[in-house]
Amino acid sequence: GAVVSQHPSWVICKSGTSVKIECRSLDFQATTMFWYRQFPKQSLMLMATSNEGSKATYEQGVEKDKFLINHASLTLSTLTVTSAHPEDSSFYICSARVPYNEQFFGPGTRLTVL
Amino acid sequence: SQQGEEDPQALSIQEGENATMNCSYKTSINNLQWYRQNSGRGLVHLILIRSNEREKHSGRLRVTLDTSKKSSSLLITASRAADTASYFCATDDGATNKLIFGTGTLLAVQP
Numbered sequence: 197g198a199v200v201s202q203h204p205s206w207v208i209c210k211s212g213t214s215v216k217i218e219c220r221s222l223d224f225q226a227t228t229m230f231w232y233r234q235f236p237k238q239s240l241m242l243m244a245t246s247n248e249g250s251k252a253t254y255e256q257g258v259e260k261d262k263f264l265i266n267h268a269s270l271t272l273s274t275l276t277v278t279s280a281h282p283e284d285s286s287f288y289i290c291s292a293r294v295p296y297n298e299q300f301f302g303p304g305t306r307l308t309v310l
Numbered sequence: 311s312q313q314g315e316e317d318p319q320a321l322s323i324q325e326g327e328n329a330t331m332n333c334s335y336k337t338s339i340n341n342l343q344w345y346r347q348n349s350g351r352g353l354v355h356l357i358l359i360r361s362n363e364r365e366k367h368s369g370r371l372r373v374t375l376d377t378s379k380k381s382s383s384l385l386i387t388a389s390r391a392a393d394t395a396s397y398f399c400a401t402d403d404g405a406t407n408k409l410i411f412g413t414g415t416l417l418a419v420q421p
Binding site (some may be wrong): 291 | 343350351352353354355364388406407408409410411413414416
């Protein structure tokens with residue numbers, strides 16, 4: 197199947213700093229990527245849909261100014277957590293899909309904000 | 311937003327036994343998918359069943375879909391300790407390209 201990578205795998209940062217997470221589709225082009233957040237022992241919550249060449253679509257309750265998404269090419273989407281706070285600590289997972297088929301998920305990035 | 315719920319929330323069985331997990335959803339779907347997640351890791355796609363299908367098999371996995379009841383089940387036969395993971399259903403409405411996940415079932419298979 198298709199491979200999606202994320203970088204970094206984990207990151208620890210101080211409160212108030214910004215963190216950028218990259219999501220890449222390695223062997224296919226993805227016009228649409230998705231960003232999810234998962235808190236411990238909970239399910240994945242969709243944060244936003246990232247569209248290549250246009251603005252991301254955010255789910256209700258997700259602050260677009262805090263979670264900046266850029267989908268600059270068909271193989272790369274980035275999520276920047278701006279002015280991170282401890283409550284932003286979570287597991288962030290991206291995915292890319294082939295339309296009407298399964299999504300391919302990245303391995304996730306664990307963010308810990310001190 | 312979460313599409314629906316899975317039950318049980320957690321399940322512990324002995325190796326060799328079968329495990330059944332159920333998923334209920336709320337809206338019309340194009341397809342429903344099942345994923346597995348080992349603790350702290352990414353998701354692994356297990357199986358996709360389309361809205362016009364009722365049952366699908368893949369190795370030791372059997373998935374059923376009842377669109378009239380808006381529910382699906384995942385059966386893992388002859389379970390192994392390595393099957394220990396969280397299992398999530400996810401629905402695709404076919405219009406928005408989004409996948410909406412259920413609450414998940416934590417399966418523990420005791421050796």
